[in-house]
Amino acid sequence: MAGESGPGCKVDRVSEKYGLTAVDDRLRERRERGDSLRDLERVYNERVLAAAMESAGVDLPGREAATLYRLLTGDEVGPGERVNARSRLRRAGVDPATLESDFVSYQTVRTHLNDCLGLSTDRETAFGVDVARDTALKLVSRTESVTRQLIDRLRGRGAVTVAAPSVTVSVRVACSECGDEYSFSRLLDRGGCSCQSGRE
Numbered sequence: 001m002a003g004e005s006g007p008g009c010k011v012d013r014v015s016e017k018y019g020l021t022a023v024d025d026r027l028r029e030r031r032e033r034g035d036s037l038r039d040l041e042r043v044y045n046e047r048v049l050a051a052a053m054e055s056a057g058v059d060l061p062g063r064e065a066a067t068l069y070r071l072l073t074g075d076e077v078g079p080g081e082r083v084n085a086r087s088r089l090r091r092a093g094v095d096p097a098t099l100e101s102d103f104v105s106y107q108t109v110r111t112h113l114n115d116c117l118g119l120s121t122d123r124e125t126a127f128g129v130d131v132a133r134d135t136a137l138k139l140v141s142r143t144e145s146v147t148r149q150l151i152d153r154l155r156g157r158g159a160v161t162v163a164a165p166s167v168t169v170s171v172r173v174a175c176s177e178c179g180d181e182y183s184f185s186r187l188l189d190r191g192g193c194s195c196q197s198g199r200e
């Protein structure tokens with residue numbers, strides 16, 4: 001358990017493990033430019049992913065790291081795509097479970113900014129995009145697990161036959177003005193419908 005008892009948080013331990021020496025400066029700069037904790041979570045984890053692949057001898061340019069990260073963690077990614085993404089890691093010699101356990105949450109990023117870098121994140125403790133996202137995603141995963149249980153009960157009675165069912169709930173939001181539709185997460189990421197840009 002090297003590093004478990006030393007000073008610093010999970011971010012510090014993971015940075016050290018993957019040799020991310022300049023990452024604190026990047027986090028600080030991005031935070032000062034207005035990136036949200038969710039943005040920083042994603043940016044940080046993409047760097048961890050790129051570093052893991054690099055140490056396995058695979059060069060992963062920024063955009064590819066972003067795509068692969070989304071396939072591994074995105075809530076709108078189907079199970080098949082995720083399996084493929086994890087196989088890609090395995091083929092490179094990177095263990096997906098170890099890598100995923102090294103990914104940090106935005107709460108961990110917040111602790112790191114507050115306690116290790118001395119940056120305040122007070123303005124995000126109130127209700128906002130991160131809280132809204134968390135609340136909705138918890139409901140989604142609850143709905144998925146209840147649905148899975150219901151299917152299992154029906155299978156037990158022979159009322160439904162399906163092999164190893166996987167249940168995915170997606171929340172979509174449509175703009176009544178232009179009819180465009182977004183996943184809930186995507187709408188929050190982009191901050192509004194494309195037809196509304198430039199409006200107050």
Ligand SMILES: [Zn+2]
Pocket residue numbers: 008009010011012111112113115116117
């Ligand atoms: Zn820290």
Ligand SMILES: [Zn+2]
Pocket residue numbers: 175176177178179180193194195196
């Ligand atoms: Zn619209």
